[in-house]
Structures are given as structure tokens and as C-alpha cells.
Amino acid sequence: MNAEQVTGSQNxxxxxxxxxxxxxxLGQAAARLLAPKxxxxxxxxxxxxxxxxxxxxxxxxxxxxxxxxxxxxxxxEPHGTLSSNSIQKLIAAAEGVDGYFLALPNLPNNFIASVAxxxxxxxxxxVLVDAIKRTSAVEQLLAxxxxxxxxxxxxxxxxxxxxxxxxxxxxLAAQSYAEIHQVEITFGVGIANWEAYRATIREDxxxxxxxxxEIARAMTDAEVxxxxxxxxxxxxxxxxxxxDDIMLELVGIVERDxxxxxxxxxxxxxxxxxxxxxxxxxxxxxGKISTHTFTLGDETSMAANVCGPAxxxxxxxxxxxxxxxxxxxxxxxxxxxxxx
Amino acid sequence: MNAEQVTGSQNxxxxxxxxxxxxxxLGQAAARLLAPKxxxxxxxxxxxxxxxxxxxxxxxxxxxxxxxxxxxxxxxEPHGTLSSNSIQKLIAAAEGVDGYFLALPNLPNNFIASVAxxxxxxxxxxVLVDAIKRTSAVEQLLAxxxxxxxxxxxxxxxxxxxxxxxxxxxxLAAQSYAEIHQVEITFGVGIANWEAYRATIREDxxxxxxxxxEIARAMTDAEVxxxxxxxxxxxxxxxxxxxDDIMLELVGIVERDxxxxxxxxxxxxxxxxxxxxxxxxxxxxxGKISTHTFTLGDETSMAANVCGPAxxxxxxxxxxxxxxxxxxxxxxxxxxxxxx
Numbered sequence: 001m002n003a004e005q006v007t008g009s010q011n012x013x014x015x016x017x018x019x020x021x022x023x024x025x026l027g028q029a030a031a032r033l034l035a036p037k038x039x040x041x042x043x044x045x046x047x048x049x050x051x052x053x054x055x056x057x058x059x060x061x062x063x064x065x066x067x068x069x070x071x072x073x074x075x076x077e078p079h080g081t082l083s084s085n086s087i088q089k090l091i092a093a094a095e096g097v098d099g100y101f102l103a104l105p106n107l108p109n110n111f112i113a114s115v116a117x118x119x120x121x122x123x124x125x126x127v128l129v130d131a132i133k134r135t136s137a138v139e140q141l142l143a144x145x146x147x148x149x150x151x152x153x154x155x156x157x158x159x160x161x162x163x164x165x166x167x168x169x170x171x172l173a174a175q176s177y178a179e180i181h182q183v184e185i186t187f188g189v190g191i192a193n194w195e196a197y198r199a200t201i202r203e204d205x206x207x208x209x210x211x212x213x214e215i216a217r218a219m220t221d222a223e224v225x226x227x228x229x230x231x232x233x234x235x236x237x238x239x240x241x242x243x244d245d246i247m248l249e250l251v252g253i254v255e256r257d258x259x260x261x262x263x264x265x266x267x268x269x270x271x272x273x274x275x276x277x278x279x280x281x282x283x284x285x286x287g288k289i290s291t292h293t294f295t296l297g298d299e300t301s302m303a304a305n306v307c308g309p310a311x312x313x314x315x316x317x318x319x320x321x322x323x324x325x326x327x328x329x330x331x332x333x334x335x336x337x338x339x340x
Numbered sequence: 341m342n343a344e345q346v347t348g349s350q351n352x353x354x355x356x357x358x359x360x361x362x363x364x365x366l367g368q369a370a371a372r373l374l375a376p377k378x379x380x381x382x383x384x385x386x387x388x389x390x391x392x393x394x395x396x397x398x399x400x401x402x403x404x405x406x407x408x409x410x411x412x413x414x415x416x417e418p419h420g421t422l423s424s425n426s427i428q429k430l431i432a433a434a435e436g437v438d439g440y441f442l443a444l445p446n447l448p449n450n451f452i453a454s455v456a457x458x459x460x461x462x463x464x465x466x467v468l469v470d471a472i473k474r475t476s477a478v479e480q481l482l483a484x485x486x487x488x489x490x491x492x493x494x495x496x497x498x499x500x501x502x503x504x505x506x507x508x509x510x511x512l513a514a515q516s517y518a519e520i521h522q523v524e525i526t527f528g529v530g531i532a533n534w535e536a537y538r539a540t541i542r543e544d545x546x547x548x549x550x551x552x553x554e555i556a557r558a559m560t561d562a563e564v565x566x567x568x569x570x571x572x573x574x575x576x577x578x579x580x581x582x583x584d585d586i587m588l589e590l591v592g593i594v595e596r597d598x599x600x601x602x603x604x605x606x607x608x609x610x611x612x613x614x615x616x617x618x619x620x621x622x623x624x625x626x627g628k629i630s631t632h633t634f635t636l637g638d639e640t641s642m643a644a645n646v647c648g649p650a651x652x653x654x655x656x657x658x659x660x661x662x663x664x665x666x667x668x669x670x671x672x673x674x675x676x677x678x679x680x
Contacts, residue, residue, distance in 0.1 A: 036625075165512065165516065168512050169512055169513075169634065171678070172509055172675070175505055175652040176636065178373070251678055253678045285643075285647075286644060292635065292636050292637050294634045295633045299624070299629065300630045300632070301626060301628070303625075303626070304517070304624040308515045309516070312515040323665070335674055335675040337592075338511070338591055
């Protein structure tokens with residue numbers, strides 16, 4: 001217990017001690033987002049080649065600089081450690097971590113479920129949050145619900161932008177209706193260059209006709225670039241397998257077939273190619289058909305819309321965990337809490 | 341316990357047994373909204389002059405017809421009872437009610453708090469939901485938090501449209517931002533004639549310059565009509581005292597001064613005079629200023645946007661109550677659950 005926790009009053013709740021798994025574009029954005037927070041501190045990071053933890057908090061600039069110059073936080077002096085088994089080692093080594101954000105690409109498609117299994121096997125108890133995308137990946141986690149519960153883990157799945165923020169907005173919008181006919185999610189993402197989000201872009205390519213997660217994962221950087229050259233850097237995605245559908249079905253709002261997700265990713269321009277929004281169409285108890293719309297501001301980045309909600313759900317899940325409520329929850333059933 | 345509960349499986353959770361206090365425009369809409377639900381049944385109703393309860397469920401058409409023809413559900417045969425103290429009598433008489441929706445006008449401004457006190461004094465345990473509007477009214481309930489907790493009551497306040505659905509949307513939208521600068525709620529309400537919502541319209545008038553809740557409450561119907569004649573049936577409301585502000589402040593999103601609520605009510609046309617929306621402006625962790633917008637479909641009525649969320653929050657609060665979580669909560673901190 002650190003000094004802040006000992007002196008904590010109701011006005012200053014104990015700091016939540018957070019780890020981030022994965023330190024590519026998303027993991028680094030998560031760390032930068034955490035830097036100014038008073039209610040959360042970053043104490044643990046793992047990437048593919050190493051890990052670092054420090055119970056008093058990590059220097060986020062140093063973590064990012066080391067990763068960018070040397071390829072792993074494992075090179076960070078004096079606490080970094082290189083390891084080919086970095087996640088398992090970090091879980092065992094890091095002390096007093098309340099929750100982890102899994103900023104990991106889910107390649108292969110069972111990777112995040114396998115990480116959850118490592119947490120269960122380790123005996124660690126706390127909060128896990130992912131920003132997973134595919135329906136089939138959420139189904140793997142659903143099958144682990146009882147195990148997570150028995151392990152004392154409160155796991156929040158699908159807690160990024162979509163699924164996540166937009167799914168929650170759909171769940172909220174549904175409240176005005178007796179019956180939901182359709183949920184339509186459309187996103188626009190603009191990034192200055194694809195190399196900043198190599199894994200995320202591969203996950204997007206995997207949704208395109210003729211591709212899957214195995215093919216996309218095996219593509220070299222040159223092959224990704226060749227593909228993007230053909231489309232002038234634009235990826236157009238339709239009828240994506242996105243877990244918004246199963247999450248809304250699980251809470252009884254709509255059958256998964258009535259949920260569609262599609263969008264456009266511009267990998268060469270940080271300006272969004274279109275506004276991101278979710279439209280919820282239904283029938284009110286009076287028999288009127290109408291549509292509620294939730295639209296994200298165009299200036300907000302994918303990183304802000306994924307990492308902000310992820311930590312908001314982590315904070316909410318910590319409150320559940322404190323009350324002894326464990327198991328698997330989604331963004332559609334819990335209200336995220338604002339992290340100051 | 342009814343047959344449905346005895347035979348209930350995980351696929352068919354026990355029916356939630358609901359009471360509605362107040363049976364004017366809002367209370368009747370709440371009853372009509374409940375009629376086709378499988379997960380909730382209406383078992384108790386009170387109005388100013390009487391009450392009725394039936395543990396197997398009330399016939400909603402009969403309740404509304406009796407109220408409209410005779411002025412009180414107390415006339416309903418064979419279970420209705422006339423009483424000048426209908427709420428207190430109903431609380432004592434109705435058996436097995438899981439939760440009540442307080443579809444009551446808050447006139448005077450401490451009326452709903454006084455009803456909460458009646459529940460506490462009665463020894464009843466369960467869920468209470470209101471669609472209260474004023475900041476000062478929520479403050480009265482906040483002061484009762486410990487009492488509600490000790491009484492075994494899970495009370496959800498501010499769970500209509502605004503505050504309620506739009507406040508929750510603002511809380512969700514805030515997740516993309518490091519800092520919130522402004523929350524701006526604008527509503528349009530259209531009703532065919534003001535007599536269908538006499539109490540609600542008086543509450544709106546109370547927000548106009550030169551009026552307050554006491555003045556508005558004391559107005560005769562003729563005086564209300566004379567006022568509406570002056571404005572061609574339109575009420576324009578600005579900088580309203582609305583609890584969205586304190587609710588967002590309580591969850592740490594923004595100080596109350598940065599939340600504004602205003603709108604236009606057309607009392608002579610069911611078409612909305614403007615679209616209802618909430619705009620949340622903030623700064624992302626990357627320093628970008630942007631605005632998320634949540635807009636309600638124009639075809640959705642005030643009744644749908646108030647009563648739908650109210651029962652969604654009642655369902656969510658029932659889950660908290662089942663876990664032994666009591667006290668006072670707002671629409672900004674709990675995700676409502678869809679009621680089938």
C-alpha cells in the first residue's frame with residue numbers, strides 16, 4: 001500500500017494501479033493517456049520482447065522512448081527485463097496491480113483468450129479489460145465466464161470504441177424503444193501512417209474479402225504496403241465480424257443479425273474519412289418508428305475513443321471487484337466511470 | 341411467489357413486480373409501456389385520490405379507463421380503494437412489489453423526497469426510481485442516502501429523459517476526453533394538448549422567468565391556458581435548473597456550472613419543435629477539442645424517452661438490490677438494462 005492509499009480520504013480514493021499489456025500504437029497511447037491522471041498510475045508494461053514494472057509508478061516518457069529506440073521496454077534501466085514469455089513473467093513479477101488493459105492485437109484470434117488463461121492459472125486476482133473486436137473472440141471469453149468468476153477476476157470485454165463506447169451508446173439508445181429493429185455502426189478512422197498501428201491495420205485487413213486473421217498476420221510489412229498502395233491507403237470494410245452484435249444480443253436488446261458494423265480507414269491522413277456514429281432504429285411503445293444517433297466528434301482519434309473508454313470500464317470494474325463481483329461483463333451492461 | 345417465478349429458469353428470469361405512483365399523463369404512459377412486457381408486470385397503482393393493487397397483475401386498460409372516466413383508480417372494482425392518503429396506504433397494502441416508478445410531479449419541490457421518507461418509514465425494501473428534474477430535489481435525496489441504505493432501498497434518481505437518458509449519454513460521451521468543457525442539453529417536446537400532461541406543463545412553467553414551483557402549482561387550468569394563449573402554446577425554456585448538472589458533477593465529469601439545459605415545448609402539436617440532443621465538448625489526451633453528439637429520433641415522444649429509461653434503470657437497480665447494494669444512485673453511474 002503506497003502513501004497515497006494510506007492517506008486517502010473519500011475525496012481522494014485510492015489510486016488504481018494499472019498495467020498495460022502490449023506496447024504498440026494502442027499501448028503507448030494508453031500510457032500517454034494515463035500520464036496526467038490522479039486516479040490511476042501505470043505500474044506495469046509488457047511487450048513482445050520484455051516487460052517492466054515499478055510499484056511506485058513508471059516513467060511513461062522513458063517507457064515510450066526505450067520502446068521506440070530499442071524495440072522493447074525490457075531494455076529500460078533499472079527495472080526492465082527481456083523475456084520471450086513477457087506476459088506470464090510480468091504477471092508473476094508485478095506487485096499490487098489492480099487491473100490490466102489488454103492493448104494486444106488478437107492475432108491469432110484466440111490470443112487474448114490465451115492471455116486470460118495465463119491470468120487464471122497465475123492465481124492473480126483483479127480486473128482485466130480488453131478492446132477485442134471479433135464476435136468469435138468474445139465467444140471464447142464467454143466460455144471462460146465461470147473460470148474467471150472462480151479465479152476472482154472481473155473481466156470486461158469489448159471495451160474500446162467499437163465494440164465498446166458505441167455498443168454502450170446503442171444499449172442506452174435502446175431504452176426509448178419497445179423493440180429494436182436495427183443497430184448500424186459506421187466508423188471513420190484516419191491515421192497519419194500505417195506503421196504507427198501495424199497490428200491494428202493487420203486486424204482490419206483480416207476483415208477484407210479474401211483475407212482472414214491467419215493471412216493478415218502472416219503478411220510482411222512490404223505486403224501490407226503493397227496492398228495499401230493499390231487502394232491509395234484506404235481500407236473499406238463492410239459487414240465486419242464485430243462483437244457489438246453478440247454484446248447487444250446478450251443483454252437482450254436485439255438479435256445479432258440486426259447489428260451491422262462497417263467503416264473506412266485512411267492510413268495516410270489523420271483526418272477521419274467519415275464521421276463515426278451508431279444509429280439505433282426501433283419502435284416505441286406507441287408504435288412510432290424512429291432512430292437515435294450517437295456521433296463522435298471528428299477531431300477525436302481512434303486512440304482517444306478506444307483507450308478512454310477502456311480505462312473508464314477498468315475503473316467501473318474495480319468497483320465491482322471491490323464488492324466481490326467477478327466474472328465476465330461487456331461494455332453494454334456496465335456504465336464506465338470517468339477517470340480523473 | 342407466482343407460477344412464473346416458481347417455474348423460472350435462467351432463460352426466463354423472475355418477473356419484476358412493479359408499482360407506479362402517479363397516474364396522470366406520465367403514469368398512464370408508464371402503464372401502457374409495461375403492458376406487453378414479459379419481464380415486468382404492473383401490480384400496484386396510486387393516484388391522488390385512491391389506489392389499487394393486485395399481486396397477479398392489474399388490467400392496465402381497466403386502470404386507465406377508470407381513471408379517465410372517474411378520476412381515480414380507487415374506483416376500480418373489485419380491488420380499488422379511495423383514500424386521501426393513497427401512497428402510504430398502497431405501500432402498506434400491496435404485497436410483493438419489487439420496485440416503484442415515481443411518476444409524480446414534484447410539486448411542491450420536496451414532494452418526491454417526502455414520498456421516499458414514507459417508504460423508509462414503512463419498512464418496505466426494494467427499488468425506487470424517479471424522473472425528477474430539479475437539482476435541488478436531487479440534493480434533498482442525496483441527503484437521505486444513508487437512510488435509504490439502512491432501509492434496504494436501492495433508489496435511482498434522475499432516470500427519465502433529461503435528467504436520465506441524456507445525462508447517461510453525456511457520461512458515456514465523456515469517456516473519449518481527458519477533460520470536459522461543456523455539456524449542452526437541448527430538448528424539443530411536442531404534445532397534442534397540454535391537458536394530457538397538466539402537472540408536467542406546470543413544472544415547465546415553473547422554470548420561466550417570474551415563475552417558481554409555488555406559483556406554477558397554484559395556477560388554475562384557466563390561468564395556464566391564458567399563459568399558453570399568449571405564446572401560441574409554446575414554452576421556451578433556458579438555463580433551467582436541471583439535475584443533469586449535479587449528476588455529472590457527482591461522477592466527476594464536469595462542474596455543474598458547465599452543464600446547460602434548455603428547450604422548447606409545443607403544447608399544441610405532437611411534432612417536436614426541435615430535435616432533442618446532448619452535446620459533450622472536451623479535450624482529448626492528445627489536446628484536440630471536439631464534440632460528441634447524441635440525438636433522439638424526432639418520432640420518439642417524451643413518454644417513450646422518460647418511461648423507457650425509467651424501467652430500464654428499475655431493472656438494473658433490481659440487480660443491485662438482489663446483490664444487497666442499497667443507497668442512492670443516478671442515471672449517470674448505472675447502465676440501464678433493456679426490459680423485454
